[in-house]
Amino acid sequence: MILDGKLFDTDRLAETTVSVKGDTIDAWHSGKHRDFGANIQAVMRPDGLPIWTSDAMPGHLHDLTCAQRLDVTGALYWAASELRLSTLADSGYEGAGQGIHAPCKQPADGRRLAVDNRTYNAVLRSMRCLGERGFAILVGRWRTLRHSTASPRQVGDIVRAALHLTHFEYRHLPESC
Structure with a gap:
C-alpha cells in the first residue's frame, strides 16, 4: 500500500x-x-488507485501529524504486523514507525548518503511512484478538486465523493451480497 497526503486548494x-x-x-x-x-x-493500491481518503484536516498540519490524529498509522501498523502488508510513504512520514517505509534523509552536515541508503531510496521511489498517481487520478478527472470555494472542512466529503465515483468508473466496487 502507499500512504500519501495532499493539500487541496481552497x-x-x-x-x-x-x-x-x-x-x-x-x-x-x-x-x-x-x-x-x-x-x-x-x-x-500498488497500481495507484486510491482506496481510502480521510476527512479534511487543517492545512497547517504536517502529513505525519494528520495520519497520527486520524489513526491511519495505527491501522497500517496492524496491517504490517498481522497481514505482513507494508506501506510505502514519502519523506513527510519519516519516523512514522514499523511497517511504514519512508526514504532516508540527507545528513545535515552535507555528507552524501551511504550507498545502501541511496539504493534503498531509489528502490522505494521506484515502487512508490505509481502510488503518486492516486491523487493525480482524482484531481485530473474531477475538476472541482483543483480549487474549491466551499469551506475547507467540506473538502474531505468532496474528495470522498470523487473517490466513490472513481471506483465506479474503474469498476472497483465491492461485490454485492
Missing part, C-alpha cells in the same frame, strides 16, 4: 490556532505551500 477560512512556537496562525494556511487548503490523507 478559499480562506477565518479560523485561528496557536502554533508550536506560541504564535497565533491561520489554521487552514500551509506555510510550505504558501496557500490555504485542507490536508487530505489517502491510501492507494
Whole structure:
C-alpha cells in the first residue's frame, strides 16, 4: 500500500490556532505551500488507485501529524504486523514507525548518503511512484478538486465523493451480497 497526503486548494477560512512556537496562525494556511487548503490523507493500491481518503484536516498540519490524529498509522501498523502488508510513504512520514517505509534523509552536515541508503531510496521511489498517481487520478478527472470555494472542512466529503465515483468508473466496487 502507499500512504500519501495532499493539500487541496481552497478559499480562506477565518479560523485561528496557536502554533508550536506560541504564535497565533491561520489554521487552514500551509506555510510550505504558501496557500490555504485542507490536508487530505489517502491510501492507494500498488497500481495507484486510491482506496481510502480521510476527512479534511487543517492545512497547517504536517502529513505525519494528520495520519497520527486520524489513526491511519495505527491501522497500517496492524496491517504490517498481522497481514505482513507494508506501506510505502514519502519523506513527510519519516519516523512514522514499523511497517511504514519512508526514504532516508540527507545528513545535515552535507555528507552524501551511504550507498545502501541511496539504493534503498531509489528502490522505494521506484515502487512508490505509481502510488503518486492516486491523487493525480482524482484531481485530473474531477475538476472541482483543483480549487474549491466551499469551506475547507467540506473538502474531505468532496474528495470522498470523487473517490466513490472513481471506483465506479474503474469498476472497483465491492461485490454485492
